[in-house]
Amino acid sequence: MAWEIARPSRTPALRGVDMAGFRIHGDGPAQLSAIPHPAVTVVVEFGDHCFDVRDSSGRSHSGSLALGLSGSAAPVRFEDIACVQVRLSPVVAPAVLGFPLAELSGNVVGLDDLWGHDAARLLERLHEMHSWHERFALVDTTLSARFRDDLQVDPEVAWAWRQITISRGRFRVEHLAARVGWSRQRLWSRFGTQIGLTPKRAAMLVRFDHAMHRLVRGHSPARVAADSGYADQSHLHRDVRAFTGTPPASAAGEPWLAVDDRAWPSSSVG
Template sequence: MTVLTSAGPGPGLRPAGRGIEVTRVGVAGRWRVTRPWPAHLRPIVHSYAGYWEGSVSPFRVRLVPTGRAVVVISLGEPFAQIGRQAHASPYHQVTGSLVAGLENGPRLCDHPGGQEAIRLELTPLGAYRLFALPMSELTDRVVELGDVLGPEAAVLVERLAATGDWATRFDLLDRALTARLARGPLPAPEVSHAWHLLSRAGGAIPVARIAAEVGWSQGYLTRRFTEQVGLTPKTSGRVLRFHRAVRLLTHERAHPAEVSAACGFYDQAHLNREFRVLGGTTPGQLAAARVTEGAVAL
């Protein structure tokens, strides 16, 4: 891995600009461009990075659920097709930038190579505020960015593509996000608290306990939570528990038996079943793979 800063990103890469960190990742000439995002966006944005490929090499990735919504702003070649791994339905062809809602299963993505893009991971309630629509409408779906943001999406993408300076790009994006945030709906405090409880527990908390804590019935909590998060509290808990297990396996190199105990699975067989359903793989296969922001290279 190579890390470069300021305005010296290396041959073939556009200027980085002020305060930018450029990291070479993988072996196919792929670069990741980052900088800290403003404090007022941190409760909304979980991760924030630009990508640039110095060579044109087609690739396929499997995306596994993370409990976050994703925005990919394509400044070069977009993904060729995206589809649910376990579904017999044809892949969805994406013609440009995209929004992906929360998932409860794996998704396969094919790219022709030559990617240049900005990728954001949003907290579910942050996405609810920024998109200004029920998150349940995006559950297990990938749609064009313009379908969510309207005509302003095309204007933003055009302005981002017109500059090669990554600091300027991030400045433009920060202003656009801030403007959307200012006029977006606020989630219900009870839903925010319920999501906080689930996240803090890594998904390992009974829905009945959450409902009692926020003062709602389980049925009402499920309806409001699903509207604003995109998944039910129970399914959100499964996804968050799975995501924590993936992190322990891939980043901390924990043994599957240790992961089962730490994440609240009944046993290792339960862990294996959840990995097949949510990730389309096994704990061992995922531990051996390179997982970056929920993506497994295939």
């Protein structure tokens, strides 16, 4: 399997957006797992071959799509992939995609269902371009143009999400409501509608993601468990299996992991 992975040389215009370009060539049909990550994933496919992704209900989706915050790995079947993959912070994603993330949580939606004919025009233009620099610039411009101020999340929800991510999932979620001056019921309801997960589930996902970064870098499961806030190594093992369906060693070896430093190298192209 041959991989080409590109990163933009410039920071995207919108905060909370990250991009990478992928070309993956295989000798025949292959399968990978898209490991859960604390971001909404948008895949804009522009190659001659489509790939299939199964959502949490087992339905198959092909081509350009958006994948909400998920609690389980998504199987990806492909022969060749050519795409720009975008990660959107859930604080930014509703304003870019055009609807609350509760409607996307754990599901996969075709980009044409979200953006209509604009999605098809974007794919056509990407296919005609000859450099990653041009493709990244076009996607960046498209995301900025679609941003809607009226769909931004509440400042209180954005603050709660930041505390969860800054603490790597170890912020005591029962304290969030008191800190923003809302009732627990109101924060949990607004957070779930706008982010797509409850604060507790969001904290679990962020903690898992941090642990996966450590495991991919070769740190021992025992040390990762102790440093990441798990009760013990067995607790980490259960969490990784719940999110990925595999034990930690297998999950850390996934070739298209979506763990930044390994799957998205820091080198840039332009």
